[in-house]
Amino acid sequence: MGSDPGTSVVSPHLQHWDAENLFVVGASVYPFNAGYNPTGPLGALALRLGDDLNDYVARPRHL
Numbered sequence: 001m002g003s004d005p006g007t008s009v010v011s012p013h014l015q016h017w018d019a020e021n022l023f024v025v026g027a028s029v030y031p032f033n034a035g036y037n038p039t040g041p042l043g044a045l046a047l048r049l050g051d052d053l054n055d056y057v058a059r060p061r062h063l
């Protein structure tokens with residue numbers, strides 16, 4: 001996950017840079033190996049993805 005398509009696979013919205021209808025959720029999107037309590041932020045990302053998916057389904061595009 002990152003803001004630069006040249007150095008990341010998915011955007012901060014967890015949307016694949018090259019396939020806008022592909023979203024990835026889970027600890028695999030972390031750009032580093034979290035040392036402490038990765039699950040809280042992961043839950044927050046999943047919740048935000050729920051909102052983003054509602055938005056995307058209503059109007060498909062790069063978020």
Ligand SMILES: Cc1cc2nc3c(=O)[nH]c(=O)nc-3n(C[C@H](O)[C@H](O)[C@H](O)COP(=O)(O)OP(=O)(O)OC[C@H]3O[C@@H](n4cnc5c(N)ncnc54)[C@H](O)[C@@H]3O)c2cc1C
Nearest residue numbers: 025026027028029034035036037038039040041042043046
């Ligand atoms: C021993 C241990 C202790 C930990 N302690 C803590 C802690 O104290 N605090 C903390 O915040 N985090 C802790 N973590 C880390 C935390 O568990 C992970 O960061 C978090 O669960 C990762 O979530 P995830 O959804 O990315 O992956 P997972 O929770 O591993 O979920 C992946 C899911 O995908 C499923 N799956 C896999 N392959 C397929 C397939 N082909 N088709 C369908 N489903 C599939 C699996 O069955 C699984 O349910 C700990 C991890 C371990 C191993």
